[in-house]
Amino acid sequence: MFKDSARGDLNGFLDAGSHINGELQFEDTFRVDGTLTGKVVSEGDLVVGEQGKVDAEIHVGRLFVSGVVRGTVLASKRAEFTAGGRVYADVETPTLIVEEGAHFEGHCRMTPPGGNVHRLPVGGEKVSS
Numbered sequence: 377m378f379k380d381s382a383r384g385d386l387n388g389f390l391d392a393g394s395h396i397n398g399e400l401q402f403e404d405t406f407r408v409d410g411t412l413t414g415k416v417v418s419e420g421d422l423v424v425g426e427q428g429k430v431d432a433e434i435h436v437g438r439l440f441v442s443g444v445v446r447g448t449v450l451a452s453k454r455a456e457f458t459a460g461g462r463v464y465a466d467v468e469t470p471t472l473i474v475e476e477g478a479h480f481e482g483h484c485r486m487t488p489p490g491g492n493v494h495r496l497p498v499g500g501e502k503v504s505s
Contacts (some may be wrong), residue, residue: 387420392427408443419452426460439469441478 385404394410405421408428416422416430421438424430428443438454441446441461449455451469459477466482470489474480 390428424461434465 386405386407388406388469389408390396390406390408390412392409395413396410397413399415399417400406402418403417403420405423406416406418407423407425407444409425409431409432411428412433412434413431416432416434416436418435419437421440422430422434422436424439424441424443424445426504430444431446432482433447434445434449434451436450439449439451439458439464440458442457442458444462444464446464447466449463449465449469451467453469454471454473455467455469456473456474457463457478457480459475461475463480466484467480468485468487470487472484472486
């Protein structure tokens with residue numbers, strides 16, 4: 377897995393061939409190798425495996441992507457996109473790591489470490505400063 381990814385035990389796993397549509401909440405770490413559509417809310421770690429596909433509004437502590445992510449991402453601690461990972465999202469995080477071979481298409485807003493993460497605009501709406 378990732379060098380600094382395990383904050384705690386794996387709470388859940390969505391295997392390849394499985395699909396969830398709705399809101400996912402978990403405490404420590406959740407891994408997606410299937411398809412997840414909707415919203416993810418956690419202070420923990422979301423790991424999107426090589427076969428994983430997530431199309432969601434994501435609010436997590438740390439995000440690790442080896443698969444495909446679309447939507448918006450608010451990672452309060454860190455977002456990491458590994459070689460082969462594909463991210464089509466607006467991302468807000470204090471730490472962004474994009475490895476060689478990863479694809480990132482979207483906007484990124486860097487926040488101060490430990491600072492407040494602000495809500496990203498959705499679908500062309502305006503956010504005041």
